[in-house]
Amino acid sequence: MFDDKKLWKDRSVHRLKEFGVYLRYILNGHLVVVLLFLLGTAAFYYQDWVKSLSPDFPAEIIIAVILGVFLTHSPVYTFLLEADQVFLIPLETRLKGYFLRSGLLSLVFQGYILLMVLAIVMPMYAHVSENGFQSFFIFLMVLLVIKGWNIAVNWKIHFYVQPSVYTSDMVVRFFINVLFTFLLFNNAPILFLLIFALIMASYYRAFYVRAEKMGLKWDLLIAQEEKRMASFYRLANLFTDVPKLKDTVKRRKWLDMLINQIPFSQAKTFDYLFARTFLRSSDYLGLFIRLTVIGGVALYFISFGAGQVVFSLLFIYLTGFQLLPLWNHHQNKLWIDLYPVSQEYKLTAFHSLLTRILFIQSSIFALVILFKGEWIFSLLIFLSGLLFSFLFVTVYSKKRLKA
Numbered sequence: 001m002f003d004d005k006k007l008w009k010d011r012s013v014h015r016l017k018e019f020g021v022y023l024r025y026i027l028n029g030h031l032v033v034v035l036l037f038l039l040g041t042a043a044f045y046y047q048d049w050v051k052s053l054s055p056d057f058p059a060e061i062i063i064a065v066i067l068g069v070f071l072t073h074s075p076v077y078t079f080l081l082e083a084d085q086v087f088l089i090p091l092e093t094r095l096k097g098y099f100l101r102s103g104l105l106s107l108v109f110q111g112y113i114l115l116m117v118l119a120i121v122m123p124m125y126a127h128v129s130e131n132g133f134q135s136f137f138i139f140l141m142v143l144l145v146i147k148g149w150n151i152a153v154n155w156k157i158h159f160y161v162q163p164s165v166y167t168s169d170m171v172v173r174f175f176i177n178v179l180f181t182f183l184l185f186n187n188a189p190i191l192f193l194l195i196f197a198l199i200m201a202s203y204y205r206a207f208y209v210r211a212e213k214m215g216l217k218w219d220l221l222i223a224q225e226e227k228r229m230a231s232f233y234r235l236a237n238l239f240t241d242v243p244k245l246k247d248t249v250k251r252r253k254w255l256d257m258l259i260n261q262i263p264f265s266q267a268k269t270f271d272y273l274f275a276r277t278f279l280r281s282s283d284y285l286g287l288f289i290r291l292t293v294i295g296g297v298a299l300y301f302i303s304f305g306a307g308q309v310v311f312s313l314l315f316i317y318l319t320g321f322q323l324l325p326l327w328n329h330h331q332n333k334l335w336i337d338l339y340p341v342s343q344e345y346k347l348t349a350f351h352s353l354l355t356r357i358l359f360i361q362s363s364i365f366a367l368v369i370l371f372k373g374e375w376i377f378s379l380l381i382f383l384s385g386l387l388f389s390f391l392f393v394t395v396y397s398k399k400r401l402k403a
Contacts, residue, residue: 002091002094004091004094004095004097004098005097005098005101007098008079008097008098008101008102011079012079012101012105015079019232022232022242037314038311038314041307041311042298045301046120046123047123050124050127053124053128054128055128056128057124057128059124059125059128059129059185060125060182060185060186061182062121062124063121063124063125063181063185064178064179064181064182064185065178066117067114067117067118067143067178067181068174068175068177068178068181069174070110070113070114070117071143071146071147071150071177071181072170072173072174072177074147074150074153074154075106075154075224076099076102076106076151076154076155076158077102077105077106077109077225077228078099078102078225079102079225080218080222080225082222082226084218084222085218085219085222088218089218092215092216099155103152103155106151107148110147110151111144111147114140114143114144114147115140118136118140118143122139131187139184139185142184143181143184146177146180146181146200149200150173150177152204153169153173153204153207154173156204156207156208156211157169157207158216158220159211159214159215159216160214160217161217172203176196176199176200176203179196180196180200183196237325266341268349269341269349270341270345270346270348270349270350271349271352271353273330273336273349274326274349274350275353277326277329277330278323278326278357284323284326287319287323288323288357288361291322291361292315292361292365294315295311295312295315295361295365296364296368298311298315299312299365299368299369299381300368300372305374305376305380308369308374308377308381309381309384312362312365312381312384312385313384315365316358316361316362316365316385316392317388317392319357319358320357320389320392320396320397323354323357324397324400326353326354327401351393351394351397354397355389355390355393358385358388358389358392358393359385359386359389361385362385362386362388362389363382363385365381365382365385366379366382366385369381
């Protein structure tokens with residue numbers, strides 16, 4: 001006898017245990033200490049920035065856009081597996097309770113994130129308005145209801161085949177969320193909010209009626225679940241080996257000019273392999289770009305000179321630390337051992353690539369500060385970045401790779 005309650009309990013408990021195992025490795029790493037330092041620094045500058053805001057600052061608009069993003073992104077954590085396309089499709093009509101529990105769990109997790117975001121933006125609202133923090137819990141309750149509506153609509157969208165429906169729904173819900181949140185924080189009359197509530201209810205009902213005649217798109221649900229888990233596995237893989245991590249490859253032909261500069265010789269075999277892996281496999285290049293952009297933007301707004309130097313070194317460390325798994329990217333491929341190439345070339349190639357990446361990032365950070373006209377601190381960031389990168393590669397990474 002099929003029991004959807006038992007199935008959901010087994011799947012959710014197993015997934016949460018898996019998260020717990022990998023989170024222990026993540027929370028015990030050096031990365032957490034660095035992130036806490038970054039968060040503390042960001043909170044310090046954010047507090048000073050809030051104090052400098054004038055009463056006519058458009059805090060409501062900014063808050064509405066930020067919360068609109070978090071409200072619109074409302075996935076349902078289904079815990080589905082690839083084999084479910086075969087074994088669970090015949091039982092789709094008996095899985096309503098299963099998916100309802102998944103939706104409620106999704107609301108709990110995403111509601112907690114919404115709470116954190118609201119706590120971050122609330123000081124900005126309290127400073128420019130006369131209400132202070134007294135409306136915090138009222139805002140939270142209303143936003144949780146809106147989050148529940150977004151999750152419900154997003155679920156009904158998964159009955160559609162056309163990709164255009166998903167795109168148009170995201171755009172429409174984003175504007176609805178932004179406008180409603182703006183009215184909420186702008187103390188609009190309750191009548192306006194009720195009108196928006198009716199519009200949102202009608203929007204959901206339109207999809208609900210049409211979805212009644214359709215079936216779930218299992219392939220899409222499973223692909224989204226695997227994508228979410230792959231993101232978590234990539235994070236956990238920075239701290240420990242994750243057997244379930246699947247490699248993803250993206251063809252970036254426009255970067256071939258960088259690969260073509262590597263000489264065609266036996267000694268450069270691993271140079272070519274690591275360079276190609278960095279540019280095409282998994283998310284190494286994206287990670288480097290994201291950290292460089294975030295670090296560059298943060299450095300541009302930091303006015304304290306010594307803080308700029310420390311901040312740049314922290315981001316260089318984060319980049320180097322998160323690129324260390326590149327060393328073991330091909331460890332499970334036996335054909336690598338068939339190369340008639342000394343392993344010394346492999347270590348030299350990895351260190352050479354990592355050094356170049358960190359040197360490039362150091363140069364970009366220095367250029368950001370130079371653009372601000374602070375050439376002395378720009379030079380300090382460049383020189384300290386080069387020295388730190390050299391020590392990170394030659395000392396720290398060697399110890400990590402041997403561990």
